[in-house]
Amino acid sequence: MRLLTLLACLALLPAPAFADEAPPAEAPAGAGQGATSFTAPAPTGERVSGLSLMVAAYIAVWVLLAVYVTFLLMRTRNLDADLNDLRGRLSKLEQKHP
Amino acid sequence: MSSVVQSSQPLGALSSLKGLWALMGLSFALIFVGIVLAFFVAPVEGTLGIVQKIFYFHVPAAFSSYVGFVLCAVGSVSYLLRASRWSDRLAQAGAEVGVLFAAIVLITGPLWGYKSWGDYWEWEPRLTSMLLTFLIYCAYLLLRAFGGEGEVARKIGAVMGTLGVVGVVVVHISVRLWGGVHPQVMTGQGGGLHPLMKPAYFVCIFGFLALTSALIWLRMRLGAQHALIEDLHLRAADVEYDLEQP
Numbered sequence: 001m002r003l004l005t006l007l008a009c010l011a012l013l014p015a016p017a018f019a020d021e022a023p024p025a026e027a028p029a030g031a032g033q034g035a036t037s038f039t040a041p042a043p044t045g046e047r048v049s050g051l052s053l054m055v056a057a058y059i060a061v062w063v064l065l066a067v068y069v070t071f072l073l074m075r076t077r078n079l080d081a082d083l084n085d086l087r088g089r090l091s092k093l094e095q096k097h098p
Numbered sequence: 099m100s101s102v103v104q105s106s107q108p109l110g111a112l113s114s115l116k117g118l119w120a121l122m123g124l125s126f127a128l129i130f131v132g133i134v135l136a137f138f139v140a141p142v143e144g145t146l147g148i149v150q151k152i153f154y155f156h157v158p159a160a161f162s163s164y165v166g167f168v169l170c171a172v173g174s175v176s177y178l179l180r181a182s183r184w185s186d187r188l189a190q191a192g193a194e195v196g197v198l199f200a201a202i203v204l205i206t207g208p209l210w211g212y213k214s215w216g217d218y219w220e221w222e223p224r225l226t227s228m229l230l231t232f233l234i235y236c237a238y239l240l241l242r243a244f245g246g247e248g249e250v251a252r253k254i255g256a257v258m259g260t261l262g263v264v265g266v267v268v269v270h271i272s273v274r275l276w277g278g279v280h281p282q283v284m285t286g287q288g289g290g291l292h293p294l295m296k297p298a299y300f301v302c303i304f305g306f307l308a309l310t311s312a313l314i315w316l317r318m319r320l321g322a323q324h325a326l327i328e329d330l331h332l333r334a335a336d337v338e339y340d341l342e343q344p
Contacts, residue, residue, distance in 0.1 A: 050149035050213050057152045057206040061159070064205075065309075068198050069122075072316050079323040086330045093337045 113319070122312040128305030135298035149213040152206050154298050158306035159202040160228075165310050166196025167235060167266045174259030177252065183325060186252055189259045190242055191317035193235045195310055200232040215279055222278035224269060231265030238262060 136154040143150035173189030176182065207225065208218040219225065238258045245251035273282050291299060 048212060050147045053149045053209045053213055054151050057155065057209045060205045060209075061155050061202050064198065064202055068313070069316075072313070072320060076316065076320055076323065079320065079327060082327050083323060083330070086327060086334065090330065090334055090337070093334065093341070096341060 118312060118315055118319070121308055121315065125305050125308035125312055128301055128308060130305075132298050132302035132305050135301055140295040140298045141292060146210075146213055149210055152210040154302045155306075156203060156206045156210060157299070158302045159199045159206065161303060162306045162310040163196045163199035163203060163232075164266050164270070165307065166192045166194075166199060166314070167231065167263055168192070169314065170196060170235065170238070170259045171263035174256040177256045178260065181249075186256070187318045187321035187325075188314075189256065190239075190321060191314045193238050193242075193259060193262075194317055195313045197232065197235045197239060198313070199306075199310065200228065200235070203228060204232060214281075220279050222280060223272035223276040224278055224280040227265060227269045227272045231262065231269055234258070234262040234265055 132154060136151055140151075140154075142148055169192030170189045171192075173185045173187070173192055176185035177189060207228075211220065211225075212218050238255055241251065241258065242255050245255070272278070273280050
C-alpha cells in the first residue's frame, strides 16, 4: 500500500514539467541511411490525431481503474485469509484455555 | 475467550460482499451503457471531432474526485470531533478514491486540451487549482502511509483533509471567477449540451458515482479488516502469554 501510494505520487508529480516541452521533431524519411536528396517537409496539419488522443485517454482510464480495483481485491483476499487463520488460532487457544 | 472469536466481525454493514459486488456490477454496467450511448447515439462534436468523447469520462471523473475529497473532509471533521476509527477510515478511503479520479481527470484533460489548445497544459485557473488540490491529497495519503498509526498523525491528517476541501471549492468556481481557457459547457456560461449528448453524459455520471461508492466501500472494508486483524493479534498474544504463565 505504502509503495503503491509513493510510486503513484512520484510518477504523477513531474507531469506538468513536460507540458511546455516542444514536441519531438519527427525523424526524416530514410534517416540513418545517408541522405540522397533534400526536400521540404510536407504540411502535416495536426501532430497527433484526435482518435489517438481519445484512445490514449480511454486506455489510461481503464488501466488506472483496473490497477486500483485489482490491488484492493487482492489486499481484501489476503486480509480475509489472515482473518481466517487468526480465528482458527484463537479457537485452538480457546480449547486449551476454556 | 469465545466472545473474542464470535464477535470478531465488527465490519458491520461493510461486511456484505454481495452488496459490494452488486454496486460494482451496476456501476460497470452503467459505464458500459454510457460508452455505447456516447459512441452510437451522441453526435460527434462539430469543432473538436472525436476527441470530445473524452468528455464522457473526464467530467464524471471530476465529479467522482469531488465526492472523494468531500467525504475525506466529512470524515476528517467527524474524526476531529469524535475521534472514531470509522470516521478516520472514511477520510482515508475518500482521499484515496478522490486522488484516483483526480489522476484520471489530470491525464484525460491534457489529452483533450492538446486538440483544443494545441498544448497539453496551460497554467490557467482550473487546471492549476485541480493540480494543487490533487497534490494536497497526495500529501495527505503520503502522511497517512508513512506517518505511522499514532493519534498525532491521524489528527494532522484530519486537519489536512479538512482544509484540503477548500481546493475543491476553488476548482469548482475557478472558471466563473477567473475565466481561463477551460470549457464552460457545464457551468451555465457555454452553449450547453446537445440533447443527444445528454443521455450518455448522465448515464456516465451515475456510473462513475456508483463506482466511487463501491470503491469507497471496498477501501473502508479493507481498513476495517486491517484494524480487526491487529486487534485479534493483540488478543491472541495476550491469551498465549497467559497460557505460558505457570
